[in-house]
Amino acid sequence: MIANTYMSYSSSEMLDYSRPILVFGRDGQVGRALQICLNDLKLPAVFLGRADCDLTCESSIVDVLNRYRPQVIINAAAYTAVDKAEVERDLAFAINAKAPELMARYIAHVAHGILVHYSTDYVFADTKQDTYLETDPVGPIEHLNVYGQSKLAGEQRIKDVFNLTHDSGNPSGNDKFSRYFILRTSWVYGDGANFIRMILRLASERDQLEVVSDQVGVPTSAQWLAETCVQVAGSRATSGIYHAVPDGQTSWHGLAVFAMEIATSCGEGFEVKSKNILPILATDYIAQARRPYNSRLSNAKLKKALSEMAFTSQYPHWQEQVEAYVKEHASNYLKASQILKN
Numbered sequence: 001m002i003a004n005t006y007m008s009y010s011s012s013e014m015l016d017y018s019r020p021i022l023v024f025g026r027d028g029q030v031g032r033a034l035q036i037c038l039n040d041l042k043l044p045a046v047f048l049g050r051a052d053c054d055l056t057c058e059s060s061i062v063d064v065l066n067r068y069r070p071q072v073i074i075n076a077a078a079y080t081a082v083d084k085a086e087v088e089r090d091l092a093f094a095i096n097a098k099a100p101e102l103m104a105r106y107i108a109h110v111a112h113g114i115l116v117h118y119s120t121d122y123v124f125a126d127t128k129q130d131t132y133l134e135t136d137p138v139g140p141i142e143h144l145n146v147y148g149q150s151k152l153a154g155e156q157r158i159k160d161v162f163n164l165t166h167d168s169g170n171p172s173g174n175d176k177f178s179r180y181f182i183l184r185t186s187w188v189y190g191d192g193a194n195f196i197r198m199i200l201r202l203a204s205e206r207d208q209l210e211v212v213s214d215q216v217g218v219p220t221s222a223q224w225l226a227e228t229c230v231q232v233a234g235s236r237a238t239s240g241i242y243h244a245v246p247d248g249q250t251s252w253h254g255l256a257v258f259a260m261e262i263a264t265s266c267g268e269g270f271e272v273k274s275k276n277i278l279p280i281l282a283t284d285y286i287a288q289a290r291r292p293y294n295s296r297l298s299n300a301k302l303k304k305a306l307s308e309m310a311f312t313s314q315y316p317h318w319q320e321q322v323e324a325y326v327k328e329h330a331s332n333y334l335k336a337s338q339i340l341k342n
């Protein structure tokens with residue numbers, strides 16, 4: 001559905017599709033979803049993995065930008081090892097801050113095109129009980145884990161690059177070229193390692209699980225993030241940060257229980273019943289990096305922007321997305337366990 005409506009909207013009036021869209025992070029959860037989405041739309045795109053362009057190497061980034069001369073860059077690559085980042089600070093900053101800055105400079109100064117970059121709820125550190133707006137203050141920096149600090153630095157560098165450009169002749173940031181979109185999201189699941197897959201795997205190995213119940217957020221489908229990114233990139237929306245999460249909210253425990261209820265409704269094969277998923281406190285779960293208790297992002301700004309685009313579709317609730325995802329993956333697990341039994 002998105003494919004057809006997007007195609008009818010993304011006319012060459014907005015973008016020159018003779019130059020390919022350059023996607024970094026090909027092999028990540030969002031990167032894989034972008035491959036499906038852009039290929040379905042038959043949009044010319046080049047997908048780069050680590051072997052094609054190491055984002056820790058500035059000359060490697062400059063080389064690919066000069067080679068492909070993209071008008072649109074989608075950066076789905078990131079250093080996402082949240083705990084390991086505590087001891088790999090420089091690496092996290094190189095990938096999450098310096099690399100996006102180079103992409104921003106290229107788009108703002110050379111291509112005069114569009115940069116879409118993903119960021120995270122980890123730029124907030126429990127300063128609010130309610131959902132965070134894009135205008136809420138981030139940090140405080142000393143309460144963010146290193147991953148959150150590096151992603152925040154990436155956001156700030158992108159904004160700085162575009163603001164400097166706009167200061168010299170394009171103050172609105174709202175014309176049809178040279179724009180950036182930072183899509184902040186949370187609790188992503190797709191084709192790759194993620195919380196839901198971990199729960200499904202553990203549930204087929206154990207008869208009881210303990211899951212944190214006092215951290216809340218919004219589970220977000222990588223497929224939807226890819227579709228949303230393509231819509232936003234092809235729109236006239238204003239440069240800036242957008243919180244890209246579905247409706248609703250839950251805790252990790254709530255997500256695990258919901259996922260298992262859906263999974264067990266697909267058939268036998270899981271040892272854990274949802275009543276055997278026990279709530280624990282975050283303080284009982286030992287991790288190197290501190291995580292926020294409140295990861296809830298308000299999606300009102302994105303919803304409004306999408307509603308002003310050439311088409312509107314039903315804005316999703318996290319439960320419907322997780323239900324579809326679990327049904328697909330639970331049946332894979334059940335098929336695999338059936339094969340093992342036979």
Ligand SMILES: NC(=O)c1ccc[n+]([C@@H]2O[C@H](COP(=O)([O-])OP(=O)(O)OC[C@H]3O[C@@H](n4cnc5c(N)ncnc54)[C@H](OP(=O)(O)O)[C@@H]3O)[C@@H](O)[C@H]2O)c1
Binds near residue numbers: 050
């Ligand atoms: N996952 C979440 O829960 C979550 C939550 C909030 C925000 N986000 C943000 O959403 C975006 C997409 O996340 P995701 O879940 O799709 O991440 P992911 O699955 O971890 O994928 C990240 C990709 O970045 C690539 N990468 C890492 N270091 C690289 C380097 N030096 N050079 C080139 N590529 C490199 C990785 O390559 P390899 O495959 O070779 O390792 C991987 O394919 C990121 O910006 C992330 O910060 C994610």
